[in-house]
Amino acid sequence: MVELIRRTLGGGIETAGLRDDAASVAVPGGGSIVVSVDSVVDGVHVDLALCSAADVGWKAVMGALSDLAAMGARPLAALVALCAPESESGDGALALGVMAGVAEAATAAGCPVVGGDVSSSGRLVVTVTVIGTTDGETPVARSGAVAGDVILVSGPCGRSAGGLRQLRAGTAPGTGGLGAAYRRPVARLAEGLLIRQSGAHAMIDVSDGLSLDLHRLADASDVGFHLTHIPIAEGATLEEALGGGEDYELVMTMTAVDARRLTERLAQAGLAAPLRIGLITGDKNERQLGDHELERQGWQHHIG
C-alpha cells in the first residue's frame, strides 16, 4: 500500500512517514498524533470457520493498535468501519458479534471507540483506524537502526501461526494454548512505550513474520543484520517463528547498554525480558541467520 500511495500521490501530497507503521500528524494547538489503519477481511486475514465474529473484531483492533505499539505510542481513540454481508448488515448477529469483540479489545487496551460506519458488503471487512500519541516525544521509526545495535524481540515468535495450524487440524486446546494466540493476539502497547523510553533506534511489529518484518526494518535503515538466535514459541516450529505473522511481538534495535536498561524497566513493570537475537551490521546486503542468508519470506529449509 505504501508504494501504491507513493506512486499515485507522489507529487504535492505529504508522503513523509509512509514507510512506518503509523504516520505522524501535527495538530494545531501544539500536540501531534500518530495514526494507522488496518483491514481484516474474512477469507483473507481470518477464517470465520476457525474463530468467532468477536475474535475477528478483537483481531482487527489489536492489529491496528500494534502499529501504534511499534512507534512507542499509546492509543487515544479508534474508529471502526464494518462491512458485513447483506443478510447480516446493520443489526445482524455477525455485526453485533464483531462489535462485541471490538469492545473487548478496546477495553483491554484502554482505547475508546469514538466513531464508526457500517455498510453491507459481500464479505466481512473490518477496518480499524487508530489514533495515538507519544506525548511530545519522537515516535520510533523503522529507519533508525545503526551498525552495532543489538536486535531484540519482545517475546518468542510463531504462536499465532502455530495456533492457526492447530485450529485447522482441530488439535488446539479449548482455551489457552496457541489457538488463543491466533484468535486473541495482544498488541504490545506497554512494551512499546518502555522500548521508546529506553532509547530504541528502530522498531517494527511482527505482523507478517519475523523474517520479512526484520528485512523491512533493515531496508528502511539501510543496514544489514546477523542473527544468531531465533526464539521459537513453545509448540510452534522454526518455520512458524520466522514466517508466521500476527504475533505482534516487537522487534527493536538499540545499544547494548540501553538493552540492559530496557530489560530492567520491563521487569519493574512485570513484563517479560526482551530476547536478543542478533546484531545490526553496516553492510546492507548482509542478511544472515547463522551461516546462511535469511530469505525475506521466512524460513525456506536452507539449514539442516
Add this chain to the structure above:
Amino acid sequence: MVELIRRTLGGGIETAGLRDDAASVAVPGGGSIVVSVDSVVDGVHVDLALCSAADVGWKAVMGALSDLAAMGARPLAALVALCAPESESGDGALALGVMAGVAEAATAAGCPVVGGDVSSSGRLVVTVTVIGTTDGETPVARSGAVAGDVILVSGPCGRSAGGLRQLRAGTAPGTGGLGAAYRRPVARLAEGLLIRQSGAHAMIDVSDGLSLDLHRLADASDVGFHLTHIPIAEGATLEEALGGGEDYELVMTMTAVDARRLTERLAQAGLAAPLRIGLITGDKNERQLGDHELERQGWQHHIG
C-alpha cells in the same frame, strides 16, 4: 452504526460525540482533533458501471471530508483502506484507478493522505478516515438547534440523485451537468468553516437526503421544524431534492441576524448564498413541510 456502537460499547467506553458526524478527541500537548470514517462499497454506495474507479476514490474521500465540513472543521490528514477483488488487489488497475481518484480529491481538498492499507476482497471497498481541526474552536454539533432558529441549506438539493438517474438512463451529458454531481461531489469545507465562524447553532451534511438528515438534526436537538421552501437543483425533482443523498450540501440553524452575517461572509469568499428553507420550532413532534408532515425518508407524494 452509532446505535450499534452505543449498544455494544455502552459501558466503560467513551461514547460522547457519537451522535455527530465526526467525534472530537483531545490531544495531549494541546489541541484537539475531529475524526470520522466512511466506507464506499461497490454495488451498495456506488456502481462501477456508472462511474470510474477514480470516481469511487474521489467519492470516498469527499464523503468522509463532508463529515468534517459538517462540524466546521478543516482537514489535516486522511487514511485510506482499500479492499479490491482478488484479481485486482495490490497493483491492479482498479486499485490504481481508485488511488488516482483519492489523490485528486485529496489535492482538491488540501488534505494529505498519510497512510493506508490494501487488502484483497470479493468486492471493492474504500474506507476513508479523515482527521480535522477546528483550531481550538468548538465544533458545530447536530444537537444545538433552538426554537426560533432559521434553517438554511448551502445550496439546492437533488443534484447527485438526479445525476444517478441520468447516468442510469444514459442521458447524462458527457461532462458537467448532474452526472458530474454524482461522480464528483464536493465536500463544502470552506462553507462549513464560515458557517461555524458565523455562530451556527447546529449543522449536518446532506449525505442521506435533506429530509432524513434534517430529521436527524431535529432529533439530536430535541426540536421540531417547519419548512416553507425546498430548493431543487436544476434538472432534479422534488423527490430527489428531499430524498437524494450525497449532495453534501450543509444544513444549518442559526439566528436570523447571524444568517445575514453568514451570507455576507460567503459572498466575500466568492461562495454562494445559503438558502433559507424554514424555522426550528419548540415542538419536537412538529416536522412540517408546508401543511403536511415531512416523512423521514423524504418525499412520499403526500402533497399535490
